[in-house]
Structures are given as structure tokens and as C-alpha cells.
Amino acid sequence: MRQSLIFKYLRDFSHLAFPFNCFGCNTALEEDELPICKECFEHFPRTYYWRHEENTVEKLFWGKIKLVRACSYLFFTKGGIVQQLMHQLKYNSKVEVGHLLGKYFAQDLDEHWYKDIDVVVPVPLHKDKLKSRGYNQCDSIVSAMAQEMQKSYQLTAVERIRANDSQTRKGRYERWINVNELFSVCQPQFLIGKHVLLIDDVVTTGSTLEACASAILTLPGTSVSIATIACPSPV
Numbered sequence: 001m002r003q004s005l006i007f008k009y010l011r012d013f014s015h016l017a018f019p020f021n022c023f024g025c026n027t028a029l030e031e032d033e034l035p036i037c038k039e040c041f042e043h044f045p046r047t048y049y050w051r052h053e054e055n056t057v058e059k060l061f062w063g064k065i066k067l068v069r070a071c072s073y074l075f076f077t078k079g080g081i082v083q084q085l086m087h088q089l090k091y092n093s094k095v096e097v098g099h100l101l102g103k104y105f106a107q108d109l110d111e112h113w114y115k116d117i118d119v120v121v122p123v124p125l126h127k128d129k130l131k132s133r134g135y136n137q138c139d140s141i142v143s144a145m146a147q148e149m150q151k152s153y154q155l156t157a158v159e160r161i162r163a164n165d166s167q168t169r170k171g172r173y174e175r176w177i178n179v180n181e182l183f184s185v186c187q188p189q190f191l192i193g194k195h196v197l198l199i200d201d202v203v204t205t206g207s208t209l210e211a212c213a214s215a216i217l218t219l220p221g222t223s224v225s226i227a228t229i230a231c232p233s234p235v
């Protein structure tokens with residue numbers, strides 16, 4: 001029996017024993033399908049914000065910090081496929097979802113959107129959170145995007161110096177102080193004078209990304225763009 005045939009039988013057998021289901025819709029996958037089925041991939045709710053200046057994500061930061069550009073890849077809706085994927089990535093250790101979405105995002109982005117980027121970095125987790133979760137859900141997105149865009153990336157250049165306390169009970173001024181003491185650049189040599197692409201999984205109010213970008217923008221000659229996998233769907 002040819003070796004490739006043996007592998008095929010083994011793979012078919014393992015598929016029967018442990019069928020692979022789509023991360024998005026949970027249907028059984030065909031042999032040649034990726035962790036997300038073709039149907040889900042084709043129907044990804046893409047924002048196409050990268051083709052529109054002054055898009056909704058860019059506007060979140062207007063009057064707050066100066067960005068070169070900003071966009072998100074997909075719209076999330078409550079209970080929808082994107083929320084399910086994000087949940088798998090964030091709470092179920094499915095880092096392959098991050099790799100896959102990062103790769104698809106970079107492939108869908110127009111090259112001119114990222115051609116002047118020098119380095120890609122994630123919004124970091126606080127070390128306590130990193131310890132309890134075991135991984136930063138943004139790292140897999142960053143490495144996959146950087147690889148696809150042929151850019152370098154730095155996973156540890158920025159650190160989160162405090163866990164994000166609940167901000168809802170605080171007044172406006174205290175909230176500003178709170179957010180602006182969240183991040184610090186611990187390896188500035190990797191970011192000084194560079195155009196940094198800052199990545200997060202989801203953007204909602206933008207306050208965490210704003211705080212992280214502000215820390216990076218204290219470096220001389222450094223500029224920042226922002227990209228996230230998901231943002232709320234406009235209703």
C-alpha cells in the first residue's frame with residue numbers, strides 16, 4: 001500500500017472518530033475545507049472600511065489621538081458568526097482562529113493600506129490576565145497578518161502596566177487618568193521612528209486602543225495606525 005494512501009485512511013479514520021466542525025457554524029467540514037467552512041468564509045460580514053477614509057472606526061479616534069488610518073475587518077452582531085469566532089479565540093484557546101482571521105484580513109486588505117507600515121504590535125494583556133488565560137488572543141492575529149503582509153512584528157514592545165479596572169463607577173476625569181496609565185512602551189528601540197500598526201481583536205468605544213496608541217505616540221518620530229478584526233455592526 002502506498003504511503004500516501006495509508007495517510008489518507010488514517011486521516012479519514014481520525015475524521016470519523018473526531019470530526020472537524022466549522023468554528024463558525026459548527027457543521028461538519030469537508031476534507032479540503034479549512035477550520036472555517038466555505039459558506040461561512042464567503043459570507044463573512046466584511047466592513048470594507050479599509051477602502052473608506054473617514055470610516056466609522058477612524059471617527060472613534062477623531063479629536064482624541066492622531067492616527068494615520070484605522071479600520072476593522074468584520075462586523076460582529078450578537079450571536080453571529082464573528083462573535084462566535086471571537087469567543088473561540090478568546091476563551092477557548094483556539095489560537096488557530098486568530099491565525100486564520102489574521103491571514104484572511106491581510107489578504108483582503110488592499111496593499112496600499114499597509115505598504116508604509118514598519119512593524120505590527122498587539123494590544124498587550126496585563127501579566128495577571130496573561131497568566132490566567134495563558135495567551136494573548138491578539139498575538140496570533142498579529143503574527144499571521146505580519147507574515148502575510150511581509151512585515152516585522154513585536155509582541156512584547158508594549159506592556160500593560162495595570163489591569164483595566166471597571167471604569168463605569170469613575171468620573172470623567174478619573175476615567176481619563178485611569179485609561180492613560182494603562183500602557184507603557186518597555187522596548188522603545190523597536191518602535192522609535194516607525195509607523196506602527198496596532199492590532200486588537202475587537203474595538204467598541206476605542207478607549208483601550210486610544211490609551212495604547214497614546215503610549216506609543218510618546219516616542220519620537222513614531223506614527224500609529226489601528227486595525228481590529230471586529231467592530232460593532234451599524235444598526
Ligand SMILES: [Zn+2]
Nearest residue numbers: 022025037040
Ligand atoms: Zn461554517
